[in-house]
Amino acid sequence: MGKRTEVTRGSLPAERSAGRFSGPDGLRDVVERILAWLRERRGSGLERVSTATTMRNVVDTDALAEETPQKWSVLHDVVTYGADSLTDVLVFRHDPSRQDLVVMPERNTEPEGEISFYHADRTKGARHLLSIGADSLTAALSYVLERIERFERLFTGRGSELPSGYTGPSEDL
Numbered sequence: 100m101g102k103r104t105e106v107t108r109g110s111l112p113a114e115r116s117a118g119r120f121s122g123p124d125g126l127r128d129v130v131e132r133i134l135a136w137l138r139e140r141r142g143s144g145l146e147r148v149s150t151a152t153t154m155r156n157v158v159d160t161d162a163l164a165e166e167t168p169q170k171w172s173v174l175h176d177v178v179t180y181g182a183d184s185l186t187d188v189l190v191f192r193h194d195p196s197r198q199d200l201v202v203m204p205e206r207n208t209e210p211e212g213e214i215s216f217y218h219a220d221r222t223k224g225a226r227h228l229l230s231i232g233a234d235s236l237t238a239a240l241s242y243v244l245e246r247i248e249r250f251e252r253l254f255t256g257r258g259s260e261l262p263s264g265y266t267g268p269s270e271d272l
């Protein structure tokens with residue numbers, strides 16, 4: 100043991116790669132297979148990821164906000180879709196009354212397809228599925244803008260409560 104071993108980066112010194120410091124061949128084989136498996140897993144992580152189009156990709160909220168009255172804001176939100184996955188929705192929020200109209204795609208990754216509408220009352224913490232839907236995002240946005248215009252006509256001069264019958268029949272979620 101008189102001679103000192105230089106430790107170099109990236110490889111073991113010659114006397115440690117064989118002889119009394121080396122493991123049995125079976126163990127070395129297992130370690131090499133584990134390392135190879137880890138290298139494969141590390142390199143393929145993003146290859147399995149797929150992209151999906153969401154409301155955020157197809158709706159310009161700034162341009163849409165210009166078409167809504169001042170008391171309304173237009174924003175994106177992420178909500179639970181079904182039992183487990185998340186989806187991007189469009190929210191039209193009336194700040195004074197704390198009421199939201201939510202535009203949600205029927206199919207999670209098809210925001211321009213069939214649309215469902217929800218009315219959310221942030222004061223009561225309730226969200227209701229509206230009985231009407233739309234065949235496309237374009238039709239849905241036209242419907243919502245028309246409802247907001249109607250809401251503003253009915254709402255002018257009233258308190259902060261929604262006019263009765265504004266949301267129509269609904270069911271609890």
